[in-house]
Amino acid sequence: MDADVVVVGxxxxxxxxxxxxxxxxxxxIVLDGEDSDMRAARAxxxxxxxxxxxxNTPAYNLLSRQSSELWPKFIQDLxxxxxxxxxxxxxxxxxxxxxxxxxxxRAALIQRIDNQRGxxxxxxxxxxxxxxxLPAVRLGSEVVGxxxxxxxxxxxxxxxLAALHRGIVTLGGTIIFRNSVESITPGRNGFRxxxxxxxxxxxRVIVAAGLATPSLTNPxxxxxxxxxxxxxxxxxxxxxxxxxxPGSGLRQTADGTVMIGATKEDATDRGVTVAxxxxxxxxxxxxxxxxxxxxxxxxxxxxxxxxxxxxxxxxESQVHPGLFAVACHSGVTxxxxxxxxxxxxxxAGRLAEDLPAFSNGRFDVQKCx
Amino acid sequence: MMVWxxxxxxxxxxxxxxxxxxxxxxxxxxxxxxxxxPRLPYCQxxxxxxxxxxxxxxxxxxxxxxxxxxxxxxxxxxxxxxxFR
Numbered sequence: 001m002d003a004d005v006v007v008v009g010x011x012x013x014x015x016x017x018x019x020x021x022x023x024x025x026x027x028x029i030v031l032d033g034e035d036s037d038m039r040a041a042r043a044x045x046x047x048x049x050x051x052x053x054x055x056n057t058p059a060y061n062l063l064s065r066q067s068s069e070l071w072p073k074f075i076q077d078l079x080x081x082x083x084x085x086x087x088x089x090x091x092x093x094x095x096x097x098x099x100x101x102x103x104x105x106r107a108a109l110i111q112r113i114d115n116q117r118g119x120x121x122x123x124x125x126x127x128x129x130x131x132x133x134l135p136a137v138r139l140g141s142e143v144v145g146x147x148x149x150x151x152x153x154x155x156x157x158x159x160x161l162a163a164l165h166r167g168i169v170t171l172g173g174t175i176i177f178r179n180s181v182e183s184i185t186p187g188r189n190g191f192r193x194x195x196x197x198x199x200x201x202x203x204r205v206i207v208a209a210g211l212a213t214p215s216l217t218n219p220x221x222x223x224x225x226x227x228x229x230x231x232x233x234x235x236x237x238x239x240x241x242x243x244x245x246p247g248s249g250l251r252q253t254a255d256g257t258v259m260i261g262a263t264k265e266d267a268t269d270r271g272v273t274v275a276x277x278x279x280x281x282x283x284x285x286x287x288x289x290x291x292x293x294x295x296x297x298x299x300x301x302x303x304x305x306x307x308x309x310x311x312x313x314x315x316e317s318q319v320h321p322g323l324f325a326v327a328c329h330s331g332v333t334x335x336x337x338x339x340x341x342x343x344x345x346x347x348a349g350r351l352a353e354d355l356p357a358f359s360n361g362r363f364d365v366q367k368c369x
Numbered sequence: 370m371m372v373w374x375x376x377x378x379x380x381x382x383x384x385x386x387x388x389x390x391x392x393x394x395x396x397x398x399x400x401x402x403x404x405x406x407p408r409l410p411y412c413q414x415x416x417x418x419x420x421x422x423x424x425x426x427x428x429x430x431x432x433x434x435x436x437x438x439x440x441x442x443x444x445x446x447x448x449x450x451x452x453f454r
Contacts, residue, residue: 136453237429239450240453242452242453256402290452
């Protein structure tokens with residue numbers, strides 16, 4: 001065996017899982033694809049977000065919350081190990097509401113999630129209190145209030161990814177970039193994973209290759225139903241600090257830039273559009289009108305890895321135990337749990353028992369019925 | 370003509386840009402919002418963004434792209450852009 005575990009994909013999901021594997025003392029080889037692949041981790045907004053998650057899947061809300069609680073220690077351990085800065089803060093998070101209708105709809109959603117959980121992690125905040133929370137900005141006249149979750153935070157996702165890569169290597173793992181996996185072949189004691197740069201044997205394989213995951217696991221009978229959803233973002237020049245609390249479509253980074261996002265589009269083109277820039281800019285300036293004078297320096301698009309019901313997939317093949325697939329659209333929020341509890345469950349052979357709500361079996365309606 | 374540079378009336382010539390004024394008036398350049406270091410206009414063609422200044426009240430204006438007009442008010446942009454003044 002070349003390693004205990006081969007992880008396919010060095011995006012934020014694969015890297016967090018591989019980091020978790022080396023932290024547990026196992027050996028890992030991570031195989032990453034091409035620079036020209038879809039690479040969702042490189043287009044991320046940077047939220048470490050709980051509020052609103054899993055309205056239809058209570059287990060997803062619970063997992064998001066658990067990961068959020070693990071995040072501060074996760075990032076501290078990681079940055080200590082790699083001696084690299086990662087900008088992270090957990091001041092809570094806001095989802096702005098620009099009308100009474102938006103406010104009431106948001107309140108109803110939050111209430112539904114709170115009822116499922118039995119406690120209130122998110123509360124509705126009226127405008128007067130919101131103004132006190134954001135003293136440096138003048139809010140647009142349409143801002144009625146927001147939902148505020150004290151557990152939310154934000155991070156620089158590129159620094160996170162770089163730190164995870166260095167963390168894997170520092171703790172003895174190997175990452176081979178530009179080595180797109182072509183095949184996974186089950187054998188007697190494990191699997192053989194092959195790419196253009198070589199072939200690697202391991203007892204277990206975790207496929208976390210984003211939108212490329214189904215093409216690798218479906219042939220082996222591990223069906224992972226995903227769709228891609230394009231999102232576009234805008235980034236402004238560096239501004240004086242004005243937004244101390246990240247919002248779900250508006251956050252100010254530690255560098256001072258303000259990120260405005262994100263669209264949800266059914267498109268495959270990797271370009272950016274004026275239509276989306278207008279839409280994003282319009283919403284941002286309804287929240288903080290003075291942003292209209294800020295210069296935009298960047299617009300990019302990325303493709304969310306979206307399981308069909310929105311909740312993560314953590315699946316182990318029944319035909320080939322030891323072959324795992326992981327797919328989610330919240331790789332940053334879930335990074336802490338990925339590196340800890342998800343990896344533990346996988347290595348202990350308890351994934352189906354520990355995280356049953358996330359198995360891919362839930363998509364097989366016939367079987368469930 | 371006369372223009373205002375950080376509140377000081379300053380002689381200038383037709384054909385100059387805001388950037389050329391920043392280059393010849395002492396201590397008038399921007400400071401980097403990243404390092405805080407003093408910066409001066411460089412490319413003179415609108416691609417380097419070192420010539421950012423506050424021109425007639427509008428911040429992050431590229432000085433090399435703005436020809437001077439009599440009475441123009443030029444202020445140095447120090448640090449990150451302010452959108453609430």
